Amino acid sequence: MIWKLAEEGMNVARLNMSHGDHASHQKTIDLVREYNAQFDDKVISIMLDTKGPEVRSGDVPQPILLKEGHEFNFTIQRGVSTHDTVSVNYDDFVNDVEAGDILLVDGGMISLVVISKTKDTVKCQVIDGGELKSRRHLNVRGKSANLPSITDKDWEDIKFGVDNQVDFYAVSFVKDAKVVLELKSYLESCDADIHVIVKIESADSIPNLHSILSASDGAMVARGDLGAELPIEDVPILQEEIIKRCHGMQKPVIVATNMLESMIDHPTPTRAEVSDIAIAVREGSDAVMLSGETAHGKYPLKAVKVMHSVALRMESSLKPTNNSPPVPSSVYKSHMGVMFAFHATTMANTLNTPVIVFTKTGSMAVHLSHFRPSSTIFAFTNEQRVKQRLSIYQGVMPIYMDFSDDAEESFTRALQILTSKKLVKEGEHVTLVQSGAQPIWRKESSHHIQVRKVQG
Known part of the structure; x- marks a missing residue:
């Protein structure tokens, strides 16, 4: 399947370290290397995407139906799962939120407002309901968790990447340039030639955008969490700004998240998704990325084929501009x-x-x-x-x-x-x-x- 994805247009294989283990990712790396060894003119690069400081709900035996107007609780006590309370994996969660904060589950598939809190529990009221499943990603609108951008698990995964000579790291939830410089210092000490792509996906990263991009080797516009932590109407503007900034610095930029989301379950995309790819290409993105569409979707090859053909068609329609170069x-x-x-x-x-x-x-x-x-x-x-x-x-x-x-x-x-x-x-x-x-x-x-x- 990996070889077929490459033939349909995949250039980079992303290893999402939020899922799987080193053994499963090693199999993917070996298959990619086997493909690359066959050709001088074809290549799949390997990008290791760190898990980062994700805040997630705990395991539930079966999905919990959250109804609009009902109360629901999140607790830092481990292993709790009842009809109205579930655990979170982050001990400072209670300290990070305040009454009135909007809590988003899976980027907004479910939303709740914080009513009050105790020393170990956050009490909420459901705004938009839905089924809460195990280990769902949690964001607070306008806030980032007070966690290090590179966790202990991330360092283990980074070492795994060094051992396997991956080509890129995609570093999750980068808030400032110090994180990038720390990672680059570590890579230099290992004599590892790996480029660092920063994922712009947290509210805290926006004020530090220039210094973060300056320290990095490129950027990814990770629109899922970016749209959860910031007003969703700001995301298209930020996408265009990040692309322009990367061009000014001559650094590659990737647009990611929800690009062909409907193709996880359906064989054809929505027309809005096609336009989304085309817009990213027209704005100057170097790459567009698929996630769930190829990781667990029903139509991975068709998704890559659609993305590839739309990108090519859009590129062919763009007229070359020989005006002032897009660099200072x-x-x-x-x-x-x-x-x-x-x-x-x-x-x-x-x-x-x-x-x-x-x-x-x-x-x-x-x-x-x-x-x-x-x-x-x-x-x-x-x-x-x-x-x-x-x-x-x-x-x-x-x-x-x-x-x-x-x-x-x-x-x-x-x-x-x-x-x-x-x-x-x-x-x-x-x-x-x-x-x-x-x-x-x-x-x-x-x-x-x-x-x-x-x-x-």
Whole structure:
């Protein structure tokens, strides 16, 4: 199934550490690695998503029906499950809430208002009822739990990720940059080359957005909890703002949660869901993400196919813009690689050619991606880790290839790979980008753009 998902368009496999154990996740990692070993031009990256400081209700023998207007209690006493009271897994829950607070279950599937509290119990009145099942996620509107962003369990999972050389961490409920810097310091001590994606999903993260994004390697707009802790009407505005900020910093951004929620149970999406994917693409998201649709849904392959086809169709309708680059002018003027990527994109768009770039670090492919050329960026690299990481960037198709000391020989082999796989055709033109000392065969600094015709 994992291989089939990849063939339908999956680029990244996310390991949700809120579910399963290390043994089950190890099986997934092994299957992904087995897939990757088969191809030079296809890749599935691995993202480990930490559980984070989730506040959840306890286990119940059977769902409890909460009716509008009725009273219901949450207690920090463990193991309690009656018709009107259930446990929570967070000892400071009573201290974190006040009378009048709105408590949301599963992002708002059930809502309650806090009436009063004792030393160990929060008394509520049901606003919107429903069935309360075991271990449901709890949020307080406008508040974040006073828990560390990286818990003891998360550190164990992070170590598991280091041992398995995952490509990305998605860190849940990041509230400030200190969390990111602490994790990066740990990774440096382990000599682990893993990028940190911050999940923007808590009310506390918004005032610190700039410093959090600056410290990170990219962001995820986790709209579920974000819409539970903040007014739901703010979520689309925040989504657009986070995407713009990431573009300004040349960092990848993922839009996640509820994108094809109806396809968990149905074979076709709602038209609103299709529009949601299209909007995320139009706003400039590098990636769009599925959760329950593929984790436990009835139609995982169809969900990926819908997401992939909608994204491709939306991308094809977008007209390239060769105006001011989406990075600060100071960066554009001072960074030769950024300037070259901008002009290479302008040339590729004008001539309607794909872009070929040779990269050992991935940086030029990233620069090109953020200028959004209208054609594919074929990023050839001789570093497997770079190939793995580039899969998350919009428009980039990473391909592994050993570089030759002769630049022409490497270019010829790259074209042979592309023509053999029918990715480019004989007679068409390609834009070749060489910048700085990135081509491994060049020791001196050189910057130039070429347009070449594909020969048979």
